[in-house]
Amino acid sequence: MEANEEYIRRKAYIEDQGSQRQKELSEEIWSLQEKLAKWDTMNLREVLSDLDPKMEDTFWSPELPSYEPKNYLAEIQNSKNFGLLKYLVRNGYIDENYAAYVSYFYPNSPTAQDRNFLLSITDRASLEYVYHLDQPDAVLECLEEADFFHREVRNFDLLSYLLRTKGPHLRTLLQSAATDQSAHTFFVEFWRTGRRSTRAFRFICALCQEHPEWFRIWCESKSILLEGEWRLFVLDALYFLPPERLSRINKENWLTERISDDPKFLQLDSPNVQRLIPALKALSVRFSQIDYREEDISLVREVCQENLYTLNLSMLKTAMAVIWSIPPAEVESRSYTHILRHPG
Structure with a gap:
């Protein structure tokens, strides 16, 4: 029994020592990787200033490739100008x-x-x-x-x-x-x-x-794009990206919701309707309100004819105005009858 307890104690001690050593090695590896990453961004002068004296001695005695003459490094180190060379490199006058x-x-x-x-x-x-x-x-x-x-x-x-x-x-x-x-x-x-x-x-x-996450970051940030510029950025994405790839930038439907909730999104100069409508359909955009100018009517008409809107009084007025030229004031009294007469 006592022998078993001694065995268990020693085994636990060895495992603890091994675990501790593994932790120390992991920390040492992490430290070296961190230093290596730091050196990757430093110029030669900065690297030299970061070395301790022992490591700097190693720096000046590198292993040379096999094609260099055997005494090539020794000739440089024994040169009377070697000290000057070290000074020039150390102070950044000669660099990488x-x-x-x-x-x-x-x-x-x-x-x-x-x-x-x-x-x-x-x-x-x-x-x-x-x-x-x-x-x-x-x-x-x-x-x-x-x-x-x-x-x-x-x-x-x-x-x-x-x-x-x-x-x-x-x-x-x-x-x-x-x-x-x-x-x-x-x-x-x-x-x-x-x-x-x-x-x-x-x-x-x-x-x-x-x-793809940058699209949302840029559109929602107040310091990256100018005010209202997000529409132009999104518009380029709608024009340039195939409909099937738009899902990559529309995680959690943030883009669908942002466009759908923006009454001024369709106020565009010279829009490319052939590209825009398929993109809006791919995103399942449904405008709840559209504020449009005279020059936007043809685009808004396309949007309404493709049913890219939610059915509410505001959008009903818009649809009947741009499709059938019915004044907004008459929509409530004429809408049902007019739709029955013009189902298409």
Whole structure:
């Protein structure tokens, strides 16, 4: 009996020690992963300043690829200029974009315009979103994945290129909004300045695929879109997305309800009726009230003829006015008789 108790005690002790060690290792792994993620967003100067002396010594003695000469590293370390090199690197005078400087003398390298953009990322000095890139593909070759989490990389030409080529970095660039809300300002401006264009079409489609929840976030936020601008954003989605894909952005029927409850939604300039009506039907929109202008009558008539409204007095007046030209004041006295005479 005592032997069994001793066995149980020792077994519990060993298991407890193993569990504790596993917890310590998990915490150590998490710490290293966190530090690695942090280093991914730092430039060379920042990395060096974050290293302790022992790790910095290791930094200056890296393992070289096999194709380098055997004494290549030793010759550099024994050079009288090695101290100067360390000073220049440690203080940011030579950084990871050194190749961008020296490539000026080589053919097929990024243009001066593009190099200026690349250097702005290194220097953390944002350029305007509309800054023109001569060769977005060449710029892309010079960027690391971590660069796409920096606001300096936000550029309309670069985003247009990623949307056109469906490059893998597109997802990373979109994900940057998860950690930096200012990214939404960039994406909204990209959409706003390119409405009804091919790039806007690609952007809306990419958003539906990668972040369908953004449609609701943008429409319900008071700080992302301008007042009333949500209608234009939603309208582009209705125009650009196939009816069967609208369900991705309509979780919990929020979009159906928002459109249905908005009396001014159909006040549109030059609407594309052939695209709009199928989209409204796909969302099962039912307007409870429609405030319309003279120029909106043809669209409102289509909506009424497709029964995209709830049956109430307000909508009955609207339907009879736009379909049969019956004045609102006469609807209550004539509606039943008129509908019987004109069932179609």
